[in-house]
Amino acid sequence: MTAETQPASQHGPAAAGPPILAVENLVKHFRIERGSTLHRENLALRAVDGVSFELHRGETLGIVGESGCGKSTLAQTLLRLDEPTAGHVYYNGEDVFAMSARRLREFRRAAQIIFQDPYEALNPKMTIGKIVEEPWNIHPGIVPRTDRRRRAGELLHRVGLRPEYMDRYPGQFSGGQRQRISVARALALSPAVLICDEPVSALDMPVQAQVLNLLQELQADLGLSYIFISHDLSVVRHIADRIAVMYLGRIVETGTWDQIFSRPAHPYTQALLSAVPGAEPGSRARRIVLEGDVASPIDIPPGCRFRSRCWKAESICAEQDPGLVDHLGDGQLSACHLAEAEHEPA
Numbered sequence: 442m443t444a445e446t447q448p449a450s451q452h453g454p455a456a457a458g459p460p461i462l463a464v465e466n467l468v469k470h471f472r473i474e475r476g477s478t479l480h481r482e483n484l485a486l487r488a489v490d491g492v493s494f495e496l497h498r499g500e501t502l503g504i505v506g507e508s509g510c511g512k513s514t515l516a517q518t519l520l521r522l523d524e525p526t527a528g529h530v531y532y533n534g535e536d537v538f539a540m541s542a543r544r545l546r547e548f549r550r551a552a553q554i555i556f557q558d559p560y561e562a563l564n565p566k567m568t569i570g571k572i573v574e575e576p577w578n579i580h581p582g583i584v585p586r587t588d589r590r591r592r593a594g595e596l597l598h599r600v601g602l603r604p605e606y607m608d609r610y611p612g613q614f615s616g617g618q619r620q621r622i623s624v625a626r627a628l629a630l631s632p633a634v635l636i637c638d639e640p641v642s643a644l645d646m647p648v649q650a651q652v653l654n655l656l657q658e659l660q661a662d663l664g665l666s667y668i669f670i671s672h673d674l675s676v677v678r679h680i681a682d683r684i685a686v687m688y689l690g691r692i693v694e695t696g697t698w699d700q701i702f703s704r705p706a707h708p709y710t711q712a713l714l715s716a717v718p719g720a721e722p723g724s725r726a727r728r729i730v731l732e733g734d735v736a737s738p739i740d741i742p743p744g745c746r747f748r749s750r751c752w753k754a755e756s757i758c759a760e761q762d763p764g765l766v767d768h769l770g771d772g773q774l775s776a777c778h779l780a781e782a783e784h785e786p787a
Contacts, residue, residue: 459534460495461666462519462552462634467492467528469511469518473739487738488514490690491528496634499660501667503681505674505713509738511690512670513557516638519668520552521545532634550580553627557639559619563611569622570607573597576629583630596625600655617648624655628663636668641676653680675717678702686710689738689746692765696773706768706780708751745778753779 469489476482488511496502504512517523519530530537532548556562573593577584584592594604600621641649671677685695694707705711712729733750748758757778765774
């Protein structure tokens, strides 16, 4: 990330009041079959396996983890694009999974998603003006048809694109510009929550910084709440107020930006941070290279699901599944029997 990236929003005031989104023990398992025709097994792929967190108004929660840990499945289940196996998601206190079709439609106006790949997220046969107008066709009562072109031009200008580009097609734009178009489309319904699913991972580093700055400006102006999903802590450190670290379908550590980057307590978080060049506020003395195999989400072993790669693992790690506990007494939660703070060097 370049030095031009704006400071992360965590320097602002702490979130207060009831959460806008509350997730309680969310589970999403996919049923799969394995074996021969005569000996079929019905198994569960545990993509999301008991996730809980809160998102407050105007804050950014970064969700970080390796590919395959369940981050994108989590994003889609939050919006009921995938139906959950168990658990609850509350939007302003109302259970999303108990909503009627009408209320779910209203919720999806308030909670929008920006996908990872701007090349696939936009219809190549539609002009960008029509792409930005499309949400108003689905929710026709928001903007009168006669005013949609003007409003679409305003949204494009809001995200840094010229309104005169409205009659061009997505293929005529760069990756960063296409992601700005995706942001404009998401803003068309005036959402309160944006779920950003790896929104900059397909972009090169200078363009990543530009898109992150845009998201921060929009948050400051519009009071948006973000769930920002990424595999890259060096990206998340520029935008998140709080961070949740996922591993094999679960959150294994959560805390404020300062807690996670200054004194990570879970070994997995420590390993992720050791790979971030010059992680603020100092640089780590050594790189932690994880060895061993990642457990399968189909066949998760008993005890700690990270223990096969953990250099600290002891017998208790194979015997007991650790819950999220405030080991350090400051609200930072870690799912590790042997959690201890790793401080930045002075």
